Amino acid sequence: MSSPGAAAGLRGTVYGKPPFAVSAGVETFGPGQRRLRALKLAGPLLLLAVLVIPIPGVHLSVPFLVGLALVLGWRRLRQTERITSLQGHCGCSDRPQDYELPDRLGLPLTLRCPGCREFVKIEGSGG
Numbered sequence: 001m002s003s004p005g006a007a008a009g010l011r012g013t014v015y016g017k018p019p020f021a022v023s024a025g026v027e028t029f030g031p032g033q034r035r036l037r038a039l040k041l042a043g044p045l046l047l048l049a050v051l052v053i054p055i056p057g058v059h060l061s062v063p064f065l066v067g068l069a070l071v072l073g074w075r076r077l078r079q080t081e082r083i084t085s086l087q088g089h090c091g092c093s094d095r096p097q098d099y100e101l102p103d104r105l106g107l108p109l110t111l112r113c114p115g116c117r118e119f120v121k122i123e124g125s126g127g
């Protein structure tokens, strides 16, 4: 079962303004869910690898496809949680803004505020 929660301890800063709290929606995955997610990613790649075996020339991509399936599947299997949303109130409007998530998450993170188009730097409040 996925259990959406909220990670605390994130802080956002905009140049020339005081820091503000940023809340993140976090989805956590149980062991069964992790296996299913890994299978959903690796399965089609392995199926494609099997399908291209009889095609001359294209069959050379089989080791690449199998390797990709194993690496991505392993990564998914180890992923225990995922950030689904980032919200902060930088002060440009009356209500908090939903920040667009980048492809790769890591702190510190620099995002554009959808309200004022300012750069918002997001970091852990400890650092």
Ligand SMILES: [Zn+2]
Pocket: 090, 091, 092, 093, 097, 113, 114, 115, 116, 117, 118
């Ligand atoms: Zn803003």
